[in-house]
Amino acid sequence: MNRLQKAVKDIHTVDAKEAGRKGQSKVHPLSRLAVTVLYILLTVSFPKYDLGGIGAMVVYLLITGIWEEISFREALGRIWPVLLLAGAVGIANPFVDRKVCWESGSLAVTYGMVSMVTLMLKGIFSVMASYLLIMTVGMEGICSSLRVLHVPKEFVTILLLMHRYLIVLLKEAERMMQAYRLRAPGQKGIHVNAWGAFAGQLLLRSVDRAQTVYESMLLRGYTGEIIGKRPVGKRGISIGYAVSWTLVLAGIRILPVFQMVGSLF
Amino acid sequence: MHMADALVAPVVAGTMYACSGAAMGYSMKKVRLENAPEKIPVMGVMGAFVFAAQMINFTIPGTGSSGHLCGGMLLSAVLGPEAGFLSMIGVLLVQCLLFADGGLLALGCNVWNMAFYGCFVGALVIWKHFMKKGMSRKKIMAASVLGCMLTLQMGAFSVTLETLASGITELPFGIFVSVMQPIHLAIGLVEGLITAAVLVFIYEARPELLWGYNAQGPEGARKPKMSYKRTIAVLVIAAAVTGGLVSLAASSHPDGLEWSMEQVAGTAELETEGSAYALAGEILETTAILPDYAWKSSESPTGTTFSGIFGGAVVILLSVTGCYILRFFKGRSVKHE
Amino acid sequence: MDDIKIEDLTFAYSNKIEVLHHISFAVDKGEAVGLIGANGAGKSTLLKLLVGLAEGYQGSIILGGLGVEKKNLAQIRAKAGYVFQDSESQLFLSTVYEDVAFGPRNYGYTEEEVEGRVMEALRKMHIEGLKDRQIYRMSGGQKKLASIATILSLEPEVMLLDEPSIALDPKNRRTLIHILNGIKETKVIASHDLDMVWDICERTILLSDGRVIKDGKTREILMDKELLEANGLELPLSMQRQYI
Numbered sequence: 001m002n003r004l005q006k007a008v009k010d011i012h013t014v015d016a017k018e019a020g021r022k023g024q025s026k027v028h029p030l031s032r033l034a035v036t037v038l039y040i041l042l043t044v045s046f047p048k049y050d051l052g053g054i055g056a057m058v059v060y061l062l063i064t065g066i067w068e069e070i071s072f073r074e075a076l077g078r079i080w081p082v083l084l085l086a087g088a089v090g091i092a093n094p095f096v097d098r099k100v101c102w103e104s105g106s107l108a109v110t111y112g113m114v115s116m117v118t119l120m121l122k123g124i125f126s127v128m129a130s131y132l133l134i135m136t137v138g139m140e141g142i143c144s145s146l147r148v149l150h151v152p153k154e155f156v157t158i159l160l161l162m163h164r165y166l167i168v169l170l171k172e173a174e175r176m177m178q179a180y181r182l183r184a185p186g187q188k189g190i191h192v193n194a195w196g197a198f199a200g201q202l203l204l205r206s207v208d209r210a211q212t213v214y215e216s217m218l219l220r221g222y223t224g225e226i227i228g229k230r231p232v233g234k235r236g237i238s239i240g241y242a243v244s245w246t247l248v249l250a251g252i253r254i255l256p257v258f259q260m261v262g263s264l265f
Numbered sequence: 266m267h268m269a270d271a272l273v274a275p276v277v278a279g280t281m282y283a284c285s286g287a288a289m290g291y292s293m294k295k296v297r298l299e300n301a302p303e304k305i306p307v308m309g310v311m312g313a314f315v316f317a318a319q320m321i322n323f324t325i326p327g328t329g330s331s332g333h334l335c336g337g338m339l340l341s342a343v344l345g346p347e348a349g350f351l352s353m354i355g356v357l358l359v360q361c362l363l364f365a366d367g368g369l370l371a372l373g374c375n376v377w378n379m380a381f382y383g384c385f386v387g388a389l390v391i392w393k394h395f396m397k398k399g400m401s402r403k404k405i406m407a408a409s410v411l412g413c414m415l416t417l418q419m420g421a422f423s424v425t426l427e428t429l430a431s432g433i434t435e436l437p438f439g440i441f442v443s444v445m446q447p448i449h450l451a452i453g454l455v456e457g458l459i460t461a462a463v464l465v466f467i468y469e470a471r472p473e474l475l476w477g478y479n480a481q482g483p484e485g486a487r488k489p490k491m492s493y494k495r496t497i498a499v500l501v502i503a504a505a506v507t508g509g510l511v512s513l514a515a516s517s518h519p520d521g522l523e524w525s526m527e528q529v530a531g532t533a534e535l536e537t538e539g540s541a542y543a544l545a546g547e548i549l550e551t552t553a554i555l556p557d558y559a560w561k562s563s564e565s566p567t568g569t570t571f572s573g574i575f576g577g578a579v580v581i582l583l584s585v586t587g588c589y590i591l592r593f594f595k596g597r598s599v600k601h602e
Numbered sequence: 603m604d605d606i607k608i609e610d611l612t613f614a615y616s617n618k619i620e621v622l623h624h625i626s627f628a629v630d631k632g633e634a635v636g637l638i639g640a641n642g643a644g645k646s647t648l649l650k651l652l653v654g655l656a657e658g659y660q661g662s663i664i665l666g667g668l669g670v671e672k673k674n675l676a677q678i679r680a681k682a683g684y685v686f687q688d689s690e691s692q693l694f695l696s697t698v699y700e701d702v703a704f705g706p707r708n709y710g711y712t713e714e715e716v717e718g719r720v721m722e723a724l725r726k727m728h729i730e731g732l733k734d735r736q737i738y739r740m741s742g743g744q745k746k747l748a749s750i751a752t753i754l755s756l757e758p759e760v761m762l763l764d765e766p767s768i769a770l771d772p773k774n775r776r777t778l779i780h781i782l783n784g785i786k787e788t789k790v791i792a793s794h795d796l797d798m799v800w801d802i803c804e805r806t807i808l809l810s811d812g813r814v815i816k817d818g819k820t821r822e823i824l825m826d827k828e829l830l831e832a833n834g835l836e837l838p839l840s841m842q843r844q845y846i
Contacts, residue, residue, distance in 0.1 A: 003320040010364055015696075015736050040270050040370045048433065052573050059584050066588040067595075078365040082269045089272055089434045096435035112435065119271055119433055126270035127365045134362045140696065142362065152293050154305055155351060161309025162316075162355050164696050167738050169310075169317040177321065189322030189331040195459055199318045199334060200466030203311075203343075207474060210310035212691035214303045215655050219684050220756065221676070221708030224302060228700065229713075262576025306694075 004174040011167050013074055018138040028233025029141030030148050031242040036133040038246060040126045042253045048115040049101075054122065056257045060249060061128050070135045078131055079124045086123035090116035139163045144228055153225040160226055161213065165206075173202055266420055266449070267360070267375055270368030274431035281427065282373030288381055289354060292347035304348055312352040315340055316359065323459050332455035335413045337383015338392075339460050342409075343467070345476045346388040353380035374427050378420040386419060387412035388476065396477045405468055406461045413457030414450060421449035604628040604664075605760050605788040606652065611661035613651060621647045622812040625661075629788060631759075636799030636820060637792040639809035640834030645792035646687070648809070649762045652790075653684050666759055680709065683753030685763045689745035693737045698729070698748050701737065705756040723754035727781060743774030747781070760788040767795040796838040800824055808833060 039060055046054045065072055097112030134142070143156050176198065180190065190198050251257065273281075296304070315336040322331035336356060341349030357375050361367040367375045395408035425441050428434055434441070464475070472478050606629040613622040622644045629635050637645045650656045652665055654675045663670040666681040686692040695701040702723055706716045724730045727747040732740065740748065746766060753761060766782070767775045779801045782789065793799055799806060799820060806820040810833040816823055823829065827837050836842070 003322070004317070007316075007320055007364065014363060015739075019734065019736060037369055040368065041275050044270055044273070044370060045275050052577070055577055056580065059580060062581065063584050063588050066585060067592055069592070081365065082271065082368075085267075085269050086271050089428060089436070092434060092436040092440075115435075123269050123271035126368050126370065130270075130362060130369055131365060133369075139359075139362070140700075142358075154296065155289075155293065155355070157305055158309040158312065158351060159355050159358065160696075161306055161694060162312040162352075162359060164694055164737070165310050165313040166316055166359065168690060169313045170320065171738075173317040173321055187324065188329075189324035191324055192326045192462075195323050196462030196464075196466035199321060199459075199463045200470065202318060203314055203463065203467060204470060204474075206310050206314040207307060207343075207471075209688075209691050210307040211303075212686060212688060213310065213694045214306040215650075216684075216686055216692045216694060217306065217704075219653055219655070219679050220705035220752065221679065222302075222704075223708060224305075226695070226704065227707040229703070256573070258577035258580060259573040260576060261580050262573050265575065265579075 002174075002177070004170055004177065008167060008170050008174065011170075014134055014138065017070070017135050018140075025136070026234045026237045027241045028145075028235075028238040029137035030145040031233065031238040032133055032137055033142065033145045034242050035245045035249075036129050039129045039249055042249050043125045043129070044122050046118070046122070046253070048118050049111055051114055051118050051121070052256060052258050053253070054118055054125070056252045057125055057249075059252065060245070061125065061132065064132045064136070065128075068132065068136050070132060075128055075131050079127050082123040082127045083120055086120045087116070090119040093119070140228060147228075157224075157226050160228075165209070165213075169202065169206060172205070176202065266379060266417075266424060267357075267367035268371040268378070268424060268427065270370040272428050272431060272433055273371050273374055274433070275370070277427050277431045278370045278373055280373075281377050285354075285373045285376040285381065288350065288385070289376075292350045295347040296351060299348075304344070308344060308348050308352045309355070311340060311343060312355045312359075315352070316356055318463075325455055332452070332459055334459040334463060335383065335387075335409075335417070335453075335456035337380050337416065338387040338409060338412050338457075339463060341384045341388030342392055342460075342464050342476055343474055346384045349388060350380050350384040353384060374423075378423045378427075382416040382419040382423075383412075387416045391415065393477060400468060400472065400475065400478055402465050402468065405464050409461035409464055410454065410457035413460055414453035417449045417453035417456065418446060421445045605631050605633075605666060606790070607662075607664040609662045611648075611651070611659055611663060613647065613656065613659040615656075620812060622651075622659075625812075625814055627807060627814060627817055629760075629790060631788055632786060633805060634789040634791070634803040636796075636803035636806040637790060637809065638794070638796060638799060638806055638823075638835065640794075643809040643834075644812040645809055646764055649684065649764055649790065649792055652762060653679055653682050655684075680756065681758060682760045682762060683756060683758035685750050685753055685761070685766060687764045687768060689742070689749040692749040692752065693745060696736060697733075698724070698735050698737065698740075698751075699733045701748065702751045702755045705752060709756070719755045719757070720751075723751040726754055726785065727751045728777070741774075742769050743771065743777070746770060746774070746778065750781075754785075758787060760790070761785065763789065763791045763793075765793050765795075766791060767793060767798045794835075796824055796830075796835065797840055800838050800840065808835075810834065 039057070043054065043057050046057075064070075065075065093116045094110055094112035097110060097115060099111045100108045101111050101114065102109040137145070139159070143159055146156050146159070147153065180194070180198065181187065184191065270278075315334075318339075319333050319336060321333070323333065324331050337349065337353050340352050343349070344352060354376050357367060357372060357380060361369060361372055361375070391412040392408045395404045422442070422445070425438070425445050429436075429438060429441065467474055468478075606627075608628070609626050611622055611625040612620065614620045625648070637648065639645050647656060651659055651663060652670065654670050654672070665678050668674040668678055668681075670678060693701045695704060699720060702720045703716050706719045711719065720733075721730065724733060727750055729744065729747050729751065732744060732748065735744075737745065737748070750763075750766070763782075767778060770778060775795075775798065779798055782791075782802050789802070791799060791803060803820050806816075806818065806823045807814055808816040808823055808829070815833055816826075816829060824838050825841060830837060
């Protein structure tokens with residue numbers, strides 16, 4: 001599967017989840033956005049050797065994922081790039097930070113190794129949290145949250161249109177690639193002679209399409225804002241959701257939850 | 266070049282959010298002043314275009330590998346720097362949400378590293394300077410290649426600074442920089458050439474689409490509201506302020522550079538050390554039958570570690586099963602409604 | 603009363619090439635008019651002028667009693683619904699419901715009124731079932747019906763359709779004709795699909811090189827083989843069979 005096809009598939013996954021959702025969630029998207037941002041903030045703020053503490057943060061991911069019926073397999077499919085990145089940046093840690101914290105015979109675990117694993121966990125968890133967010137509120141939920149946060153309406157309109165035409169243009173690019181490959185067997189990418197024309201054609205078509213889109217908006221009374229359906233999140237439940245997760249996450253951040261529970265037995 | 270959430274400390278992320286937010290506010294104001302509502306859909310659709318176009322593999326002659334085009338430069342060359350910048354923010358937001366490229370926390374950094382330099386330095390300084398006396402194929406090529414290379418260098422350098430200021434890597438500054446910059450020099454050259462090819466194609470097909478193009482030649486060109494010198498001055502000030510803010514954030518933040526130096530020197534906090542044993546224990550458990558393990562530090566009893574692992578297992582098991590049970594009842598109540 | 607009245611209309615794009623020359627005709631309330639002509643005859647331009655999407659014409663265009671000029675555009679666009687040739691561009695929001703609701707929401711209706719209008723428009727197009735469908739997951743035919751619904755939700759007095767049957771398979775095309783015949787509003791349909799014009803419009807205007815060549819009963823114009831061929835068109839397929 002090439003990059004274009006994979007991108008199309010990723011969007012399909014999110015949209016299928018959105019279409020399959022029965023009824024509107026009682027929690028406002030903004031609540032979920034706030035909890036997600038808080039979660040990521042707390043996760044990355046753990047000290048670099050605090051592996052046990054970070055481990056406890058997995059609780060939020062598990063609960064949200066199971067409750068919202070989101071496939072963990074799909075979610076895990078998204079962590080490879082960040083794993084690679086965090087690995088590359090953290091790779092020096094074991095070499096520089098060589099103080100041993102645990103050893104068994106010839107096997108030794110150094111603080112550098114711990115900090116590298118911690119870094120990778122931070123990466124995985126924050127990617128997973130964002131994934132859960134988009135899977136539960138969809139792009140439209142994000143846009144309506146942004147409006148509540150007073151992000152300019154023009155920007156939200158740009159986002160909505162971008163999201164709508166993303167898949168149209170990805171598929172168009174994929175069709176062009178196919179047409180290209182059929183006439184240029186054995187080539188993996190676009191030959192240098194066609195660089196400009198290939199993407200340029202797509203660009204010109206996109207500009208023309210944008211023109212028609214604008215006319216279509218204008219003819220139906222567009223005055224600068226796309227008024228969307230307001231999410232019907234219940235105020236009490238939304239606030240309750242945000243407050244309770246804030247407490248739980250803050251608790252996990254401050255207290256060594258795993259050890260405390262373990263010492264009960 | 267997308268930074269992930271895990272690579273930025275909250276203070277650095279916040280600082281970069283503030284900088285990018287300021288640039289966004291400024292751009293929004295400029296775009297509103299233009300009063301060209303027809304531009305909004307173009308910004309949206311062009312953002313989608315850049316996204317799709319960045320997925321296309323362009324074969325680099327003489328090598329087996331492929332390159333991609335540079336979004337910021339291309340968008341600005343069509344939409345102008347401010348509108349291009351706003352579009353680019355949209356692209357980066359969609360990338361981080363739908364495709365896990367970058368992250369919500371690192372968005373401020375990514376907007377700065379990729380969109381700000383690409384749009385403002387690439388277009389406002391380089392593109393504008395080259396096109397001052399009219400457009401030509403050669404000028405477009407030169408501006409694109411130079412713009413892409415320069416803005417990518419600036420972006421890569423910022424990535425290095427932000428990562429180091431966040432204190433998450435033990436890589437020394439010198440090594441980090443000497444790895445990042447040359448790689449991005451090559452990438453910038455390729456991206457620049459691809460971007461140039463696309464822009465030249467547009468120039469030949471529909472030149473009026475390009476920012477700053479004027480059919481009547483340079484005499485008829487609208488006089489830019491801000492002179493070239495002033496633009497540069499403003500950018501220099503912006504860079505200085507940003508640099509100052511980042512270094513402030515880095516120095517005031519305990520996770521900053523100096524602090525990580527202390528760590529290396531071995532003055533780590535006890536509390537964090539304690540938790541580290543949890544990991545050791547976990548490794549121990551997975552590798553199961555290691556006979557004579559020995560804890561380096563005797564202050565921390567092995568019991569604590571095992572209770573930590575055990576506690577973790579209990580917590581995870583409880584939350585998972587609890588959730589499944591609740592979900593089961595949720596499903597039933599929905600059916601009954 | 604006339605819904606559309608055009609008198610001595612001449613129009614050129616900014617490149618100075620005249621696209622329409624001295625066009626005059628009127629369309630009565632409730633009439634269905636076919637606008638036929640070869641590629642580049644000026645059909646689309648004429649439709650766009652009617653809703654003020656192209657500026658700077660000479661002559662007069664009156665729609666629903668209002669002159670097509672800048673100050674009247676908002677009212678005119680509320681009266682006239684324009685269905686674009688490319689449904690993908692007309693439908694710019696992600697789901698059918700959101701897109702059909704876009705117009706009514708802009709005109710400030712309450713959310714209940716919006717819902718009523720959307721459901722009524724979808725019912726008229728027989729696509730109630732597609733309410734929450736993602737637009738990119740729909741077939742060309744479904745998209746066309748949805749894009750007509752986006753216009754119907756504004757309850758226009760005049761409908762302007764640009765090549766509505768293009769890229770539709772025979773079954774979808776048949777459905778579209780059936781649905782359009784059921785809509786009582788004034789319709790102007792620009793199309794090469796002469797069979798569809800035959801089935802929907804009692805009157806036809808033949809354009810060629812920006813001029814009105816013939817304006818009359820559909821049955822007369824579409825059976826005039828010489829006239830059609832002289833203007834880059836052919837007899838409707840159903841007629842051709844009779845000749846053989």
